[in-house]
Amino acid sequence: MTVTLKDVATLAGVSVKTVSNVVNGYAFVKPENRRRVEEALAATGYRPNVGARNLRRGRTGFLALMVPELSIPYFGELAGLVITAAQKRGWSVLIEQTQGTRSRERETLSSLGPHLVDGALVHPEALEAADFPSPGEIPLVMLGEHAVDVPIDHVAIDNVLAAQTAVSHLASLGRTRIAAIGRNPARGTSSQRLAGYRAGLVAAGLSYSDSLVAPAEKWHRSVGAAAMRSLLALPSPPDAVFCFNDLLAIGALRAVAELGLRVPEDVAIVGFDNNEESAFSLPSLTTIAPDKTALAEAAIDLVHRRITGDKGLPPQDIQTPFALEIRESTSG
């Protein structure tokens, strides 16, 4: 049923290779033949068999993107941008979800054989250094989290500085009891944001207190609400909170409202990620806004360079920009 080069060749009265040459834009084809081939191509509606082509070329035309869950707004948005950036360079993107578990992350990583995809962008959550595949396999670019001492390309914003910026902003409003929500020792991202939180406190001359740092296993809205409730139940509750992502912050907003308190008058809140919904919450959310487009472009660019040559390039560590987006949750 499907049309192959051979069918086109028969119809055009030339050899298979000549048709192949036309399809691939080889220069030296007699105009007359080229015309005949092109007509035959059009007439038959020929489409190359990607599998066969890749078998021959040793390329697949696919990139994998590994994320915890697409239903999390940050990853949905990021995936969309990655797909767009990849498409510009002729790649299709295959998405794998890991639910943020180490076992699924390892499994996914090891299944990414060189025949399935040309390269992969991975956004690990629980992965450890030992889990990384021996180099020499397909090009890998890590997004978001910096796994310690693994010689792999890495693209992210400066999480520590960003977190510090958020906390400094809260301090600059005159808040003195600044809490944090999102501690999770198993996740590198959490450690970095926690470090930034502490740095922000120090810079503002405030002291750190463990009791003001709420843990959060999953960074979901409901967890943020629960954490906020427990913080507000403290003997001396916080007057500001830095949430390690926007979902936690959205949950926190709700918890504050349910207790009849006001944001930002009673509690100022800052999030992280700048999800689209955060511009529309009530009140809208001040947040760290990573340049997700830059992130996606940089990652695709890097994997592109790895795939097309540049073998010698040492592992890159690229930082993309971010900004503090000030909204109602910290500015009445």
Added chain:
Amino acid sequence: MTVTLKDVATLAGVSVKTVSNVVNGYAFVKPENRRRVEEALAATGYRPNVGARNLRRGRTGFLALMVPELSIPYFGELAGLVITAAQKRGWSVLIEQTQGTRSRERETLSSLGPHLVDGALVHPEALEAADFPSPGEIPLVMLGEHAVDVPIDHVAIDNVLAAQTAVSHLASLGRTRIAAIGRNPARGTSSQRLAGYRAGLVAAGLSYSDSLVAPAEKWHRSVGAAAMRSLLALPSPPDAVFCFNDLLAIGALRAVAELGLRVPEDVAIVGFDNNEESAFSLPSLTTIAPDKTALAEAAIDLVHRRITGDKGLPPQDIQTPFALEIRESTSG
């Protein structure tokens, strides 16, 4: 560098085909040989070349999922569920974004050759009947929208009934000036929800008024806010609004709040889609909750049946369940 069947065969001292037989679980292999082959497989770390296997088998192992934009929560959530459901049956999912434009939708559809993917789930937004490929190509399953008289599998909830349910709920609260946001003649989904809206009005004995139906080109939050503002500026503004999706409703919530009015006391609001964020908005949003998991499973199941045999099956039209999720925006 990569290990092929041949390498394994050499190491095990048997023929390539025997190794292939072991890999594929063929029954008649002498235990002794099977053991040797398995050892060689383990020793070399053999991984099948998917491309070559598919070339031979005529399958690719990929499904495509076409959606407007992953950054829209509904599609992010849906895509996540589709990927999960596909994975259970051994497929990887390739995502294509169309931005909801007809040209990109057509382009995408026509690029889905039989060699690239085994089947596709498409969620069109602007596509018309004429755009559909001749049958006999790869199996297609349409999600969400029912394009008229195209003999193609289709999975969705009953949009008309769902919309009617939403409006009936508002009417049951005693609201009499029920508006709608989201009219867009170019989109089938909009027409269906509009029809349901009218049916709901009729059922409640209310009259329809064009002035209470706000258009919305894109169903985004900002558009919902703008539409709400214009509805509230009417000489006799609505006391309830049915928004054609949750994003519009979230925008509407904000517009109401900015004017100092209360939800649901002054205006009750119902959305559609049950995005995760809608359970946490202030107030939380009453909405139509489609069973997205059922939708994803049904679609994957259908495409699975198409691919593995069942050629004769007439085009299916499957309806998946939905529920009205009542929250604060209609119940103080």
Added chain:
DNA sequence: GGTACTTTTTACATCGTTGGAACAACGTTG
């Protein structure tokens, strides 16, 4: 030991494509 049968293994062709070498046609040049 021979026949008939079953189990196990192998050689070969094949999927659709492209790289390379060989070959043919052509116009230039000496």
Added chain:
DNA sequence: CAACGTTGTTCCAACGATGTAAAAAGTACC
């Protein structure tokens, strides 16, 4: 007109796997 470089085309092998059919090895029975 022979030798040559340039252009254009074809043939063949290969990418890595699997289906087919035939060969080889084993088993059972007379």
